[in-house]
Amino acid sequence: MAYQLKDINEAARRDPRGFMEECDQRYQDAIAKCADFIVENRRNSPVVLLSGPSGSGKTTSAHKLREELERRGIGSYAISMDDYFVHQNPRTAPRTPDGSIDYESPKMMDLRLLDEHFKKLAQGEWVLVPHFEFARQMRNDSLGTPLKVGADEVAIFEGIHALNTELTGRHPEAARLYISARSNIMDGDRAVFKNTWIRLTRRAVRDYNYRGTDVAGTLEMWGNVRRGEKLYISPYKDTANIKLDSALAYEVSVMAAYARPIMQAVPEDNDRRGELLKMVEAFDLFEPIDPKLVPPDSLIHEFIG
Numbered sequence: 001m002a003y004q005l006k007d008i009n010e011a012a013r014r015d016p017r018g019f020m021e022e023c024d025q026r027y028q029d030a031i032a033k034c035a036d037f038i039v040e041n042r043r044n045s046p047v048v049l050l051s052g053p054s055g056s057g058k059t060t061s062a063h064k065l066r067e068e069l070e071r072r073g074i075g076s077y078a079i080s081m082d083d084y085f086v087h088q089n090p091r092t093a094p095r096t097p098d099g100s101i102d103y104e105s106p107k108m109m110d111l112r113l114l115d116e117h118f119k120k121l122a123q124g125e126w127v128l129v130p131h132f133e134f135a136r137q138m139r140n141d142s143l144g145t146p147l148k149v150g151a152d153e154v155a156i157f158e159g160i161h162a163l164n165t166e167l168t169g170r171h172p173e174a175a176r177l178y179i180s181a182r183s184n185i186m187d188g189d190r191a192v193f194k195n196t197w198i199r200l201t202r203r204a205v206r207d208y209n210y211r212g213t214d215v216a217g218t219l220e221m222w223g224n225v226r227r228g229e230k231l232y233i234s235p236y237k238d239t240a241n242i243k244l245d246s247a248l249a250y251e252v253s254v255m256a257a258y259a260r261p262i263m264q265a266v267p268e269d270n271d272r273r274g275e276l277l278k279m280v281e282a283f284d285l286f287e288p289i290d291p292k293l294v295p296p297d298s299l300i301h302e303f304i305g
Contacts, residue, residue, distance in 0.1 A: 012287035035068040045173040046149040051162035052179035055199030057246040060302040062158040081159025104228025163236040178240035181247035202303040256283035
């Protein structure tokens with residue numbers, strides 16, 4: 001799918017509130033379609049697997065799925081697969097081609113424990129969902145969460161590796177969802193804002209405002225993030241029962257206010273400054289929308305707060 005810049009700017013000028021509500025409703029309709037499938041599939045498995053690359057909106061989508069399922073009388077639990085990370089011995093940890101630890105690798109996950117939990121949940125047994133302390137890079141089971149899924153309940157496992165067959169290949173009966181910002185923004189036949197730029201913008205704004213990382217730091221990680229996507233995420237997206245597009249037609253018009261100043265501040269000697277400046281120039285093509293108008297339940301609040 002693709003959006004046309006002309007249509008976006010006309011809608012942003014004419015009725016920004018109505019435009020955003022229409023876009024958000026389209027996304028909500030996609031969530032409702034996923035909920036319908038999950039309700040039907042729960043006879044096969046109470047496990048739901050939600051995957052997607054960085055900046056896709058997985059966390060918000062998991063919580064919106066919970067709300068949608070509850071409207072259908074199905075209780076649900078959203079579980080971050082990040083808590084299944086394991087402490088790595090530096091001598092045996094997976095490595096990137098440059099020799100640094102490959103934090104995108106599924107080998108960073110406790111594959112055995114995930115497999116065990118999927119089986120037990122499907123059998124109606126209790127599990128202890130772990131808690132991983134990233135500040136200390138270790139699991140703290142004393143902060144784990146006991147979980148048992150009832151007859152009218154499901155467990156939504158959300159993470160970049162949720163569809164990777166190394167983790168989930170033994171559980172084909174689970175509902176499988178893939179989400180990403182999949183739409184380019186076009187000016188006629190020319191792409192003026194790529195879908196990968198949408199995700200990079202989201203991540204840069206979130207990292208800067210809420211994770212203490214400037215854009216230069218985000219860019220330093222982005223190369224390996226993209227490498228990990230190509231190796232560990234994209235090859236499995238076609239195993240999904242449903243694919244969601246989280247790109248909102250209005251979001252560049254909103255995100256520009258947050259992203260432009262922090263991207264312009266990146267030092268001139270940064271290797272990717274040229275790409276950033278192309279993004280900044282592209283922001284100027286969009287009719288701006290006041291961030292104060294963004295609906296309170298919009299997906300992009302995951303990134304702007």
